[in-house]
Amino acid sequence: MSTSAALQTCPCQTNPASETTTAPLLYKDCCQPYHDSLLNKEADDIKAKTAERLMRTRYSAFVLIKPEYIVKTTLPAQQSLLDVTAIEEWATKTDWAGLEVVEHRAKLGKRHAQVEFKAYFRTPNGLQAHHELSAFVKVVSKAHHDARWYFLDPTVPMTVTQKQPCICGSGEKFKRCCGLYS
Numbered sequence: 001m002s003t004s005a006a007l008q009t010c011p012c013q014t015n016p017a018s019e020t021t022t023a024p025l026l027y028k029d030c031c032q033p034y035h036d037s038l039l040n041k042e043a044d045d046i047k048a049k050t051a052e053r054l055m056r057t058r059y060s061a062f063v064l065i066k067p068e069y070i071v072k073t074t075l076p077a078q079q080s081l082l083d084v085t086a087i088e089e090w091a092t093k094t095d096w097a098g099l100e101v102v103e104h105r106a107k108l109g110k111r112h113a114q115v116e117f118k119a120y121f122r123t124p125n126g127l128q129a130h131h132e133l134s135a136f137v138k139v140v141s142k143a144h145h146d147a148r149w150y151f152l153d154p155t156v157p158m159t160v161t162q163k164q165p166c167i168c169g170s171g172e173k174f175k176r177c178c179g180l181y182s
């Protein structure tokens, strides 16, 4: 990562729908520590404390074309099913224009959250937005007493049945856990 990107406004801090004048965070003070933590083994281990924080870092990773970050922040059971090349191509060809977090439903049940957002992009016909409601799941590793949020990708075909243990490893049945949000 070049120094110049670090000192620019973080991609997730640009909201075309907002007129507010609060000072936006620089990339180095916003999403960069999270990107470095997952992509660079020497960096400190920094985890997103909320689903919204994770969602913002994923948006910035699309803008800055870091497909590996998109993969590593998706639920581990889904990671091998993602098409990294397709993610990279889509990130590259999209002319990103900013992010608006519409609503952060921070606590849904024991381990889920949803973030409603608009990811803006420029087209020859003007500004458009992907308006999405994304689901996230908090996975607790028993060995480390450590919890980490992951994106639950609804487009990944999972072979799990409703009555099998959930793909997130919670020990609950899929239909009572991530099945409710995917």
Ligand SMILES: [Zn+2]
Residues within 6 Å of the ligand: 010, 011, 012, 013, 027, 030, 031, 032, 056, 057, 060
């Ligand atoms: Zn950011």
Ligand SMILES: [Zn+2]
Residues within 6 Å of the ligand: 137, 166, 167, 168, 169, 170, 174, 177, 178, 179
């Ligand atoms: Zn689950």
